[in-house]
Amino acid sequence: MRNTICSLTAISILIGMLIFSCQPNVSIKTAQYAVNGQKLYVTHCQSCHGLKGEGLGMLYPPLTDSAYLAENREKLACIVKNGMTGSVKIHGKIYKGEMPGNNELTNIDIAYILTYITTTFGNDVETYTQEKVKNSLANCRM
Amino acid sequence: MRRQLITYLSILALSSFFVACSGKSEKKLPIIGERTTEERVVDGKTVVDTIYHQIPSFSFINQDSVEITDKDFDNKVYVANFFFTHCPSICPTMQRNLLKVYEKYKDDEQVSFLSHSIDFKYDSPSVLKSYAEKLGVTNKQWQFVTGEKRDIYGIADKYLVYTKEDESAPGGYDHQSYLVLIDSQKRIRGAYDGTSDEQVAQLFEDLEILLKEQ
Numbered sequence: 001m002r003n004t005i006c007s008l009t010a011i012s013i014l015i016g017m018l019i020f021s022c023q024p025n026v027s028i029k030t031a032q033y034a035v036n037g038q039k040l041y042v043t044h045c046q047s048c049h050g051l052k053g054e055g056l057g058m059l060y061p062p063l064t065d066s067a068y069l070a071e072n073r074e075k076l077a078c079i080v081k082n083g084m085t086g087s088v089k090i091h092g093k094i095y096k097g098e099m100p101g102n103n104e105l106t107n108i109d110i111a112y113i114l115t116y117i118t119t120t121f122g123n124d125v126e127t128y129t130q131e132k133v134k135n136s137l138a139n140c141r142m
Numbered sequence: 143m144r145r146q147l148i149t150y151l152s153i154l155a156l157s158s159f160f161v162a163c164s165g166k167s168e169k170k171l172p173i174i175g176e177r178t179t180e181e182r183v184v185d186g187k188t189v190v191d192t193i194y195h196q197i198p199s200f201s202f203i204n205q206d207s208v209e210i211t212d213k214d215f216d217n218k219v220y221v222a223n224f225f226f227t228h229c230p231s232i233c234p235t236m237q238r239n240l241l242k243v244y245e246k247y248k249d250d251e252q253v254s255f256l257s258h259s260i261d262f263k264y265d266s267p268s269v270l271k272s273y274a275e276k277l278g279v280t281n282k283q284w285q286f287v288t289g290e291k292r293d294i295y296g297i298a299d300k301y302l303v304y305t306k307e308d309e310s311a312p313g314g315y316d317h318q319s320y321l322v323l324i325d326s327q328k329r330i331r332g333a334y335d336g337t338s339d340e341q342v343a344q345l346f347e348d349l350e351i352l353l354k355e356q
Contacts, residue, residue, distance in 0.1 A: 047232065056234055058277075059234070
């Protein structure tokens with residue numbers, strides 16, 4: 001009986017450690033946003049930017065430049081919604097081309113997608129909130 | 143008990159013999175498309191030949207503004223597909239996957255690649271050239287071609303790939319993402335959805351089988 005209790009305790013501690021050690025360093029809300037964002041990413045972004053945000057050759061830039069993501073955090077929603085033209089420097093390389101906009105996406109969709117991108121490919125730990133999306137779109141200068 | 147064991151062991155040995163003999167090396171790819179028969183008289187005897195569906199002769203302009211014809215693919219295995227450079231939907235995934243095949247067989251003269259642009263209005267040779275370079279294609283093994291509308295859409299039918307101008311489709315053109323495997327006699331030996339990882343893996347396997355056959 002005592003043995004059983006002992007081993008049960010040990011097992012539950014182990015499982016607990018596993019669960020907590022696997023949790024990324026983000027809040028529940030951020031994690032939820034990222035999960036929703038992943039689905040939208042597959043539909044709207046993955047074809048060009050790749051499963052792991054690796055991009056494709058010099059055609060489509062990777063989304064893994066965390067310095068770029070951090071410096072341009074305010075512009076990201078605007079880029080997702082309206083697309084981008086001209087050149088952009090990612091990981092030290094210049095990418096020239098045209099990114100089509102995703103006009104059909106709602107603010108909450110963009111918040112989900114950008115939370116996924118910035119926390120998974122970049123090293124952000126915060127939610128890209130709907131308010132941020134709103135502000136970014138209001139200050140859009142493309 | 144001992145007799146049982148011997149029987150069991152011999153069955154095992156026999157079955158392993160059969161398994162070993164039906165190895166993968168004997169697998170052959172199907173020949174796809176409609177076929178007809180043709181009767182010929184050879185040495186006074188009537189012989190029936192099967193005529194398989196073949197890719198007919200063609201002539202297009204590539205990314206260097208050079209004419210590319212079916213002759214450039216004689217005695218080669220090649221993978222053909224249909225795309226356009228500013229296609230926002232399936233093409234990037236399809237080309238990303240075909241690039242993996244290209245990189246595996248780079249500098250192998252038996253294998254070529256042929257991408258047809260179905261956007262005959264925008265995808266001029268210079269646009270195709272820039273696309274190919276940015277994709278990471280550095281030699282002549284992978285050709286990107288354009289041509290007259292009726293020629294491109296006509297040849298798509300021969301590869302059994304659906305292509306259509308469609309204003310309601312993303313980018314203005316509707317098309318299937320098949321990677322079509324063609325043998326050295328211009329016969330279709332397989333078609334793989336270039337957006338599906340499993341089917342692309344199958345293409346890698348089948349290409350090896352086809353190369354052994356040549």
